[in-house]
Amino acid sequence: MGSCFGVIRQRSHLTSRNASRYSTKRGGRNEPLKKDKPKWKSEYPMTEGQLRSKRDEFWDTAPAFDGRKEIWDALKAAAVAIECNDHVLAQAIVDGASITLPHGSLMECYDELGNRYQLPAYCLAPPVNLVSECNDHNVSEHSELQEKKEKEFQLKVRLSTGKDLRLSATMADSIRQLKKQLQIQEDIDATNQRWFFSGKLLTDKTRLQDTKIQKDFVIQVNVNQPIVPN
Incomplete structure (x- = not known):
């Protein structure tokens, strides 16, 4: 999170107006960040711990493939802000890093050099079938009892x-x-x-x-x- 705000201070001269001007040059649009979170369903009921592990794995590996690390840091900070329902902070981070959002979503965005960044839905919102650690234990215990009963x-x-x-x-x-x-x-x-x-x-x-x-x-x-x- 700290590195993200460092990006904002270092690049304060690159405003959303610059991002919009760049977007127009690309022939696209720069939409404001939408408040709606993506809705998605995991292939299996996922616990909060499993979701955190999946996100950590993405943020650890994504910068190694493409794009610039400071932009990935800004996107991660914006994603955390969205998760905390702080839409104003998320928009400020996006504007400060001159990130262009053609569809108003972090699932597809660009930096000022034209590099494309894509965030998976699980980095922006939990799945609809998220279960708590306690519920997951109860489900597992129930399954074991059910299996024993069948035998x-x-x-x-x-x-x-x-x-x-x-x-x-x-x-x-x-x-x-x-x-x-x-x-x-x-x-x-x-x-x-x-x-x-x-x-x-x-x-x-x-x-x-x-x-x-x-x-x-x-x-x-x-x-x-x-x-x-x-």
């Missing part, structure tokens, strides 16, 4: 007490997790549960996907009744 199925369990029941499970669940679920659902302590499938004892670390179990198969659970002292 869930009803696991058939047969207790040694003769009772059949179903547990909500995914193939990624471990036997330890399912024991805890059974403990909550049937008040059977996890340490008193022994899970078997195809005659094989399933350890706590075993996951359902390791057992090759099908969704309509049944897992046997032996329940050890605690001994009550007399």
